[in-house]
Amino acid sequence: MSGPALRAVGLTKRYGRTTALDDLSLDVPVGEVFGFLGPNGAGKSTTIRLLLGFARPTAGRAEVFGVDASDVARAHRLLAHVPADVALWPKLTGAEVLHLLAATGAGTDTARRDELVERFGLDPSKPARTYSSGNRQKVALVAAFASRAPLLVLDEPTSGLDPLVEREFRRAVVEAREQGRTVFLCSHQLAEVEAVCDRVGILRAGRLVEVAGVPELRRLHRSEVTVTFTGEPPRLEAVPGVEGVESTGEGRLRFSLTGSPGPVLGQLAAAGVTALSVREPRLEEVFLDHYGEGAVR
Amino acid sequence: MSTRTSPAPARVPDVPAVPAAAPGTGRAVGRLALRQVRRGGLATLLVAVALTATVAASFDALAADPATLAGLLAVAQNPAVRTLFGEPVALETAGGFTVWRSGTPVAVLVGAWAALATTRTTRGEEEAGRWNLLLAGPVRLRTAVGRQLLAVAAVVTATGAALAAALVLAGTPTGGAAVHGAGIAALGLFSAAVAALAAQVLGTRSAATGAAVAALGAGLLTRSVADGVPGWQGLRWASPFGLLGLSRPYAQDRVLPVLLLLAAAAALAAVALVLAGRRDVGSGLLARPAHRRARTALLGSVGGFAVRRALRPVAGWSTGIGAYYLLIGTTAVALTEFLAQDAAVSDLAGQAGFAALDSVRGFTATVFSLLPVPVGVFAAVRIAALVAAESDRRLALPAAGPVGRLRLLGTEAAVTAAGVLTLLSVAAFATWxxxxxxxxxxxxxxxRGTWSTAPVALLCLGAAVLAAGWLPSATALVGSLPAVGGFLLQILADSTGAPAWVREVSPFAHLALVPLEPAGTAAALVMTLVAVLLAVVGAAGYRRRDLLC
Incomplete structure (x- = not known):
């Protein structure tokens, strides 16, 4: 199959005067695990609703393996979905829901489904009414990972899961990638995105503000640099990309660096540096750079 | 080797004293409760008052002709008519006539609303998880149930008072008006208490609603049997509707039956509140098995799943409709024999608006023409259930499968249409x-008789699909409009002598009395065509709008 697994071209959704998603253009190539980040209300769920054809775009279009997203009867043969807040028919047991979704979905590997039920620790004999939100989420996750769909669209899939199940989830994502499947993962769990995603897109107020590979993204953002030196303290304040210089003891400095390290190294050369350490930012710090401390609580 | 040092003793915070409950917590819950019932409650009140006032206003025209009145009096004494309308009391007065003619429908309306509103706002809210937040505050489960019950009680009490006021304004004696209004209010309170009790015992809204409606239906049937079968009059004391009849407004104005009904309502409500204090939030007293084997029948396709979800509702509606038409069937023979024996009485009955009642065919045809009301509401409620699954996100997972919107809605509509035909067939079989x-x-x-009414029920289905596409929040209301609105319009038009075109708006005006007359093919075709048209426009809307999930 040529072309991307997911494509959005000028995708826009307005509700009255509110623009929930503004001109999103994005390609997710086949086989990639793509993380989609943004604070509450940034438009992540709107994007997913548009990708699934649940909502109609005000402008632009979305495609799943080249099929228009609004042609759900065809596009949905190629994807499986885990909603953010899973609701199930209360009288059906977990096993019955899985049976229904296998019969009406994009095709299911039943042996894999049984294995996933074990791994996620789901008791499928209970009526959905008695499930906690985490257990409802497990039902949807088992159905999605056991499906043969080449694309998985996951909206906050681990928000109600305990750490053990979350670990299984990460394994399942890695396995899906090994099978050549594409994963579109919306998440607030930045450590999880960092651990499993190849590329990340960051959404703010309906606009895509950054798309990059995870290592690249870290490089582009503030690294924390610590230097130990014997000579005169280097004068760093005026060096472009340097911020927050502070002394952490005799002959020690710490500062943050954005962009190329060349100019800083030039300044440091004169100071008789004896040790230098550079710590790349965690994704959380990248995220906070975009939104400020108020965005993540 | 390291020595372990104990951490410096942290200051242990004092256990805070429990603050006094904020004043007005209960009242805030009460206001919330009232908000949840005020709209439906007001609509019920208005319909009840409009129906009563219209019937009262039509009495003068009827009484102006002594022959018509005499015919009515003769017909009303027949056991079969008593089965349907209750015991005739003081029919020669405007008040007595109004109570006889409109009392049962109004009682059913108010009772059904009270029961449905109570299970919706108690068990329904709890089932949806909304009470978890409420009950995490300083509000006990018992308080929450009690306040909801009070809100419903306020509405039915207001309805009773409004009915009494309307009857007084219509010029009927105050005593009778008060007894009738109090009786209707007491019946509403009783229904709410039964529903509240069912909501404590049973763990789901649908089960609690089913149990409450079944209890009221059994009460109505008991009243019918007690009024129709000689020697069984004593059974009236065992039915809330029977007690309402025993109060005999405008004749004896008896207060005791109304007080009994109130006492029963109070006792049931008290039991419900005691049970509310003894159970876990989110579950009923009757625990259900936590595990069961998977039953995968009818879970293999979208269509199968639609059938599976429809089975229980169809069974429930079939039971109610079947019981009613079985009763109609058994009384049909007695009634028509009585009318056929006496040509003079039969003529008088015709003048009193009971034409064509002197044969089993005529009688059943007349009663079959009521059938689209429940069957049409069934159709509307089923499509509304699909919209509910959409808005509470249950539909998100199935809709993420390769199932087009039109197939989703079309399957539901087709299964509902099959349900409509099933209910019509059940009614025919029960009558037979x-x-x-x-x-x-x-x-x-x-x-032939019951199926000839199908176009009206299909109009409801079409209207419900239309609303699902363009105004999903009003699906049940818009869908019920052709049946319930059309029926009320016809009654109002008949009673007020409105111009013919007003009556013609109602689909009921275009139903032939089948099997007495041949079915009106043209009218049936036009109505079916309109139904299909509504559905097509609705489907177009459903295709282009955003899903609610």
Missing amino acids: CGTAAGGGLPLADAL
């Missing part, structure tokens, strides 16, 4: 069983 003893009505005629 009922008349079998007297050998009155062939099954084929009964089927």
